[in-house]
Amino acid sequence: MMRFSLRINGSVREIDLVAETTLLDALREHAGLTGTKKGCDRGQCGACTVLVNGRRVLSCLTLAMMHGDDDVTTIEGLAGDAGLHPLQQAFVEHDAFQCGFCTSGQIMSAVGLLAEGRTLDADAIRERMSGNICRCGAYPNIVDAIASVAGQTV
Amino acid sequence: MQPFTYRSVDTVASARAALLEYPEAQMIAGGTTLLDLMKAGVERPAVVIDINRLPLTTIEVTPERVRIGALARNSDVADDATIVREFPVLAQALAAGASGQLRNMATVGGNLLQRTRCSYFRDNVSRCNKRAPGSGCDARDGVNRMHAVLGTSDGCIATNPSDMNVALAALDATIVVMRESGEVRFTLDEFYRLPQETPERETVLQHGDVIVAVEIATAPLYRRSLYLKLRDRASYEFALVSVGACLSVSDGTIARSSLALGGVATVPWRAREAERILDEATPSPELFRRAADAALAGAETTPHNAFKVELAKRAIVRVLGTLAGSAS
Numbered sequence: 001m002m003r004f005s006l007r008i009n010g011s012v013r014e015i016d017l018v019a020e021t022t023l024l025d026a027l028r029e030h031a032g033l034t035g036t037k038k039g040c041d042r043g044q045c046g047a048c049t050v051l052v053n054g055r056r057v058l059s060c061l062t063l064a065m066m067h068g069d070d071d072v073t074t075i076e077g078l079a080g081d082a083g084l085h086p087l088q089q090a091f092v093e094h095d096a097f098q099c100g101f102c103t104s105g106q107i108m109s110a111v112g113l114l115a116e117g118r119t120l121d122a123d124a125i126r127e128r129m130s131g132n133i134c135r136c137g138a139y140p141n142i143v144d145a146i147a148s149v150a151g152q153t154v
Numbered sequence: 155m156q157p158f159t160y161r162s163v164d165t166v167a168s169a170r171a172a173l174l175e176y177p178e179a180q181m182i183a184g185g186t187t188l189l190d191l192m193k194a195g196v197e198r199p200a201v202v203i204d205i206n207r208l209p210l211t212t213i214e215v216t217p218e219r220v221r222i223g224a225l226a227r228n229s230d231v232a233d234d235a236t237i238v239r240e241f242p243v244l245a246q247a248l249a250a251g252a253s254g255q256l257r258n259m260a261t262v263g264g265n266l267l268q269r270t271r272c273s274y275f276r277d278n279v280s281r282c283n284k285r286a287p288g289s290g291c292d293a294r295d296g297v298n299r300m301h302a303v304l305g306t307s308d309g310c311i312a313t314n315p316s317d318m319n320v321a322l323a324a325l326d327a328t329i330v331v332m333r334e335s336g337e338v339r340f341t342l343d344e345f346y347r348l349p350q351e352t353p354e355r356e357t358v359l360q361h362g363d364v365i366v367a368v369e370i371a372t373a374p375l376y377r378r379s380l381y382l383k384l385r386d387r388a389s390y391e392f393a394l395v396s397v398g399a400c401l402s403v404s405d406g407t408i409a410r411s412s413l414a415l416g417g418v419a420t421v422p423w424r425a426r427e428a429e430r431i432l433d434e435a436t437p438s439p440e441l442f443r444r445a446a447d448a449a450l451a452g453a454e455t456t457p458h459n460a461f462k463v464e465l466a467k468r469a470i471v472r473v474l475g476t477l478a479g480s481a482s
Contacts, residue, residue, distance in 0.1 A: 019160035019202065022189070043190055046255060055229075055258045061189045062259065063182070065160050066204055113254060130389035131253020 006067060008033065009077025017064050024048045026064035027074060035075035035104045039133075046132035049105040049112070050074050056112025058131075075104035078111065086149050087111055094145035098136035106132045110146045120150040155192045158199055164207040166332050166364050174362045176201040181364070183225055184259040186252075187268050195278045196269075196285055210263075210366055213237070219372060221330075224263030224365045228318070229254070231262060240372050243379035243398045247321035250383045253390050263365040265318045266329060266345075267357070271392050272301065272312035283309040284353040294456075300394070303453040303462050304419040310353030311456075313417060314346070315392050317383060320416035322368065323424050324398035325376050330367040331359065337366070346421035353420075375402045375410050378480065382473045383416075384465060393417030395466045401432075401477035408432050408478075413449065413470065418462050425449035428470070437478035439471065446470040 001016045008031055015030040024041070027033045027050070036059060039047030043061040050059045051073035078085040087107050090096070097103040109132045118124065125143050134142060161179075163169045173179050179201035182188050191197040210223035215236050222231060231237055232248035252260065274280035274292045281290035293301055293311055301311040322342055329340045345357055359365075370376070379400040385391040396416035402409045411432040415423040428445035435441050446467035453463045 019158055020155040020192075042193060043186055043256065046253065049255055056255045057259050058186075058255045061184075061186050061256075063160065063185065063189070063202075063204075065162075066182070066185070066206060109255065112258075116254075127389050128254050131255050 004065060004068065006031070006064060006072060007070065008072045009074060010071075015064075019063070019065060021064045022060055023050070023052075023062045023064045023067055023072070024059035027059060027072070033074050033076050036108075037101055037104060039102070039105070044133070045102070045105075046109055047102050047105040049108040049132065051108060051112055054112070054115055056109050073108075075108055078107070085111070087114075087145070090145040090149050091142075094141045094148065095138075096141040096145040097134075097138050102132060102134045102136075106134065106142055110149075113146070114150060120147070122147060125150065155189075156195070156198045159201045160204065161201060162204040162207060166208060166210075166366060169203060169205050169208060169364050170332065170362050172201075172203045173364075176203075177361065179203050181205045183261040183264045184227070184256075186256050186260050187264060191269060191276070194276055196276060205364070208364075217372070220370050222262050222368045222370075224367055225261045227258055228252070228260045228262070228265060229257040232257065239377070241321070241325055241370060241376050241379065243324055243376075243381045243400065244318070244321040244370075246381035247317040247383075247396075247398060250381060250396075251317040262318070262368055265316055266322075266365060266368070267359075268314075268316045268319075269356075270312035271315045273297070275312055284312060284349075284356075287352070287354045297458060298456050299458040300392070300417075301456070301459050302418060302420045303455050303459055303466075304415070304423055304450070305348050305421055306454055307349045307351070307353065307420075309351060310349035310420065312349070312353070312420060314419065314421050315417075316422065317381070317393065317396060317416060319422035320396050320398040320414045321379075321381055322370075323414035323422040324379065324400055324412045325370050326412065328369040329365060330369060332364045332366050333360070334362070339369075342422050343424065349420050356421075375400045375412070378402055378477060380473050380477055382469055384469055395462055395469050397466070397469045397473045399470075399473045399477060401474060403437060403478055406436060408435055408437055411474075413445070413474075415449065415466060415470075418450075418453075418466050425470075427451065432474070437474070439475060442471040442474040442478075443467070445474065 037047040039045035048059040180199035210225040214221040280292040302313045383396040398414045413425040428449040431445045
């Protein structure tokens with residue numbers, strides 16, 4: 001075990017890690033932030049998506065120790081004093097989930113996508129969100145929710 | 155994951171020194187292949203050397219060429235204005251690969267060394283000459299619909315899974331490797347080894363080598379280029395067949411062509427017989443079909459993957475027809 005600092009949602013957290021601890025396990029098992037979900041744990045489902053320095057990545061396929069210099073943002077860090085993040089609000093308003101297991105990954109991926117600054121129609125959203133699997137099949141409403149925010153900001 | 159020692163380095167020289175100090179060390183960059191295979195038990199490095207702090211992320215443009223740092227992320231290369239303008243096939247191939255998250259992580263150097271998606275290699279149980287040399291190949295008589303039809307051997311029919319590599323093959327790219335003697339350059343043909351009797355040795359890299367860049371010369375030919383990827387799903391899936399091609403047409407004649415195939419071969423595949431048919435000929439659907447026939451003439455198929463031959467030919471005809479149409 002080794003003491004290690006990670007900057008998560010704007011706060012520095014001191015956690016005890018071994019080398020093989022993924023960023024996902026560091027968040028869930030060591031920092032107590034269980035909003036980030038472990039789906040396949042093999043980079044195939046997108047449930048573990050977080051932002052590293054504002055870019056969306058899969059926390060299951062990266063080691064926590066690779067991120068000592070980085071800013072990590074999880075679903076817990078999205079809402080501010082003013083309330084939910086616009087994408088969180090849009091997912092509620094568009095009923096963009098059923099069981100909810102993929103939802104934090106979907107929202108974090110969508111936040112990363114909008115930050116990429118592309119012009120997004122429904123086809124582009126489907127293509128650019130294809131790394132996030134929803135086994136309930138809530139895709140139509142997920143696309144609607146993202147499109148509603150993309151329309152405001154792009 | 156099997157426990158390992160983590161080391162972080164910040165220069166190419168210190169990366170090379172760390173590799174040479176530990177014979178069982180592997181480098182980690184994006185981690186998207188290595189950690190996946192470590193979780194599966196297929197890769198078991200005793201030491202993992204984090205090279206993400208190496209200063210190799212930039213895309214340098216000079217009048218003659220573009221030099222892409224080995225740690226440039228796939229997404230950054232795909233969106234780079236110079237890459238989009240000079241090498242459309244590369245931007246398109248990168249954008250067609252994996253997902254937004256994986257493209258933000260995966261590096262150019264790592265993509266060159268991406269391991270096969272052969273399920274018998276990845277399951278850590280089956281006989282696999284690539285994973286356990288000499289054990290045999292369960293893919294050969296197994297479920298091999300995804301497997302290669304070109305460049306295969308008795309011991310291995312696993313495909314090279316990369317989209318980027320197909321584009322780099324079509325663009326005559328050079329891989330720059332730092333070695334004891336200094337920078338060494340390889341074409342893709344020189345860099346990748348056919349499986350033959352040693353499918354576990356996929357490239358000419360030696361332990362201690364560090365890929366530092368990929369270089370591509372700028373040329374009018376490469377600006378008229380295209381990538382077509384055919385797969386079982388519309389997105390986030392590996393290729394059944396992919397085609398990367400460049401075509402320059404002047405006065406109704408093909409001046410020069412380059413044609414590379416993915417999803418069908420054990421290494422990034424350059425179809426030079428097809429190029430010889432195309433060069434200095436008059437573009438037509440019949441010509442493109444003859445070139446496609448030549449490209450797949452050496453195919454060796456199984457009952458599961460025989461469909462790839464006709465699929466690849468039609469993909470080639472479509473890509474060449476599109477490029478010829480846009481040239482006239």
